[in-house]
Amino acid sequence: MDIKNIKSQFPIFSKKINNKPLIYLDSSNSSQKPLSVINRLNDFYSNEFSNIGRSIHTLAVNATNKFDETRISVKNFINAKSKEEIIFTKNATEAINLVASTFGQQNIREGDEIIVTELEHHSNYVPWHFLRNNKKALIKFAPINDDGDIIIDKLKELITSKTKIIAVTHLSNVTGTIVPVKEIIEMAHKKNIPVLVDGCQSAPHIKVDVTDLDCDFYAFSGHKVYGPTGVGILYAKKKWLEKLPPYIGGGAMISEVKKDKVLYAPLPEKYEAGTMPTAEVITFNESIKFLESIGMDNLMKHEKEITNYALEKLKKINSVKIIGNPKNKAGVISFLIKDVHPHDIATILDEYGVAIRAGHHCCQIFHEKMKLSATARASIGVYNTKEDIDILVQAVENCRKVFNLK
Amino acid sequence: MDIKELYQDIILEHGKSPRNKGKCKGYNHEAKGYNPLCGDKVHVYLKLNDIKQVENLTFEGEGCAISLASASIMTELVKGKSVIEAKKIMNDFLSMIKNDTVIKSNNLDEDQKTKIMSLSGVKQFPMRVKCATLSWHTLNSAMEGKKDEVNSEAVD
Numbered sequence: 102m103d104i105k106n107i108k109s110q111f112p113i114f115s116k117k118i119n120n121k122p123l124i125y126l127d128s129s130n131s132s133q134k135p136l137s138v139i140n141r142l143n144d145f146y147s148n149e150f151s152n153i154g155r156s157i158h159t160l161a162v163n164a165t166n167k168f169d170e171t172r173i174s175v176k177n178f179i180n181a182k183s184k185e186e187i188i189f190t191k192n193a194t195e196a197i198n199l200v201a202s203t204f205g206q207q208n209i210r211e212g213d214e215i216i217v218t219e220l221e222h223h224s225n226y227v228p229w230h231f232l233r234n235n236k237k238a239l240i241k242f243a244p245i246n247d248d249g250d251i252i253i254d255k256l257k258e259l260i261t262s263k264t265k266i267i268a269v270t271h272l273s274n275v276t277g278t279i280v281p282v283k284e285i286i287e288m289a290h291k292k293n294i295p296v297l298v299d300g301c302q303s304a305p306h307i308k309v310d311v312t313d314l315d316c317d318f319y320a321f322s323g324h325k326v327y328g329p330t331g332v333g334i335l336y337a338k339k340k341w342l343e344k345l346p347p348y349i350g351g352g353a354m355i356s357e358v359k360k361d362k363v364l365y366a367p368l369p370e371k372y373e374a375g376t377m378p379t380a381e382v383i384t385f386n387e388s389i390k391f392l393e394s395i396g397m398d399n400l401m402k403h404e405k406e407i408t409n410y411a412l413e414k415l416k417k418i419n420s421v422k423i424i425g426n427p428k429n430k431a432g433v434i435s436f437l438i439k440d441v442h443p444h445d446i447a448t449i450l451d452e453y454g455v456a457i458r459a460g461h462h463c464c465q466i467f468h469e470k471m472k473l474s475a476t477a478r479a480s481i482g483v484y485n486t487k488e489d490i491d492i493l494v495q496a497v498e499n500c501r502k503v504f505n506l507k
Numbered sequence: 508m509d510i511k512e513l514y515q516d517i518i519l520e521h522g523k524s525p526r527n528k529g530k531c532k533g534y535n536h537e538a539k540g541y542n543p544l545c546g547d548k549v550h551v552y553l554k555l556n557d558i559k560q561v562e563n564l565t566f567e568g569e570g571c572a573i574s575l576a577s578a579s580i581m582t583e584l585v586k587g588k589s590v591i592e593a594k595k596i597m598n599d600f601l602s603m604i605k606n607d608t609v610i611k612s613n614n615l616d617e618d619q620k621t622k623i624m625s626l627s628g629v630k631q632f633p634m635r636v637k638c639a640t641l642s643w644h645t646l647n648s649a650m651e652g653k654k655d656e657v658n659s660e661a662v663d
Contacts, residue, residue, distance in 0.1 A: 440523070441572075442570065442571035442572055443571075444545055444547075444570075444571035444573075444635070444638065445514070445571045445572050445573070448510070448513065448632060448634075448635060449510055449514075452510045459545070460544065460545045460546060461545075461546050465546070468546070474546045474547075474548075474569050474570075475545060475546050503510055503511070503514050504514065504519055504523075504572070505516070505519055
């Protein structure tokens with residue numbers, strides 16, 4: 102597959118935004134969808150729809166098999182050991198909440214400590230905050246430096262005999278920092294502390310191997326991986342899923358229900374109560390096939406090239422300041438333009454058909470640490486090209502002109 | 508639509524050098540406003556005299572050009588007006604931004620009308636309406652002596 106022509110697989114890029122071709126640089130927020138994914142959703146609803154699990158008619162059996170096929174694809178995609186370790190949720194946020202809630206219920210007592218970092222998205226902080234409130238646990242923040250790298254030595258110093266879990270992002274959605282999670286996991290495991298990795302930004306952009314990382318939990322969302330909304334994925338080591346209590350109760354997650362007792366279903370159904378986003382999960386298989394057809398190595402190489410090109414071009418503009426300078430950076434570029442507020446930047450860029458995000462990107466802890474109220478963020482996906490970056494740069498250069506600034 | 512309809516010179520100038528910034532002396536009403544989507548914050552300080560007239564009005568805050576200009580223009584327009592007149596101007600402003608109506612208030616001179624109307628381009632940028640309206644809702648809250656912070660997501 103020619104990665105340069107990948108845009109042609111995404112119908113949205115044939116549309117005009119504000120009479121301009123769409124330059125989509127908001128993939129950290131959510132990715133656009135290739136035709137194969139869009140068609141699969143339509144196809145499933147048109148020709149194959151049934152709920153999964155209980156019924157024994159032909160359509161139900163087919164849908165159940167297809168649902169299982171996605172689970173196997175996900176298992177292979179992140180190199181988990183077994184498909185029972187893959188749980189579908191509605192999004193990554195729910196996946197992290199599942200862990201915080203069930204792990205917390207069983208393992209967190211008053212005074213226990215949870216370590217997160219200053220890079221975390223709100224979805225990898227607020228679920229732990231619930232435990233701080235409900236269980237009187239303590240949350241410690243591993244600090245970052247001005248480059249946007251987690252100071253690993255400081256994180257190490259935060260670990261005590263009361264540390265019960267460490268929750269850390271794999272890839273920052275603000276600075277693009279690729280976090281050395283393997284090192285953190287090794288360090289934590291020496292003290293028998295489990296680690297949850299927020300993989301929302303890593304799953305779409307770097308090759309992920311949960312067996313190699315040896316993480317206890319890894320959460321990501323399908324819609325950032327060129328898939329439909331409504332699909333979140335929790336990978337968890339089998340020992341945890343067997344040991345932890347269920348999260349949501351209802352149909353499908355039980356094996357036997359009596360007036361005086363309820364027995365739960367085996368994995369993975371134990372954690373998949375009620376009707377799941379059946380069509381979306383089945384469709385998600387096409388997203389993984391799409392990535393496999395490109396190859397994660399090719400994807401990473403391409404995105405690295407585009408990211409470096411964008412950084413090089415943006416750095417040449419005197420009024421532009423790039424936020425963070427991490428040792429290992431993926432295609433997430435947060436920036437400021439002197440005297441132009443990020444929201445104004447986003448509005449002006451939109452006029453060029455350039456879609457970026459402005460604000461705190463659900464990372465208020467990071468922005469507070471960096472003494473920023475908001476940043477503009479251009480984030481790269483597999484479909485972006487150097488031509489996209491040229492238009493971004495032209496639009497960025499024009500921001501100050503709109504503002505009558507030199 | 509042209510981006511310059513949104514970023515008119517009056518807005519850019521007020522955004523760059525907002526008037527009446529800071530905490531005014533002797534303020535007897537205040538309110539805070541917050542837009543959780545973008546992190547914009549505004550703090551309005553209001554001095555009302557015995558006959559319910561706005562003797563002084565200032566603000567502190569950070570935000571985009573639209574939000575700063577709107578707050579700055581608001582302080583200029585409302586200062587010296589009675590609370591009842593101030594509310595009329597506010598309603599005129601909100602109606603202009605949301606429903607594209609004309610300014611009806613008789614209490615603004617031509618120069619003031621030009622200033623308030625410079626913000627009318629915002630209505631074509633739905634995602635930016637709250638940037639323009641937050642300071643006005645916050646002023647309303649201050650005039651009414653409400654205690655809770657104004658949350659842009661909870662007001663129209």
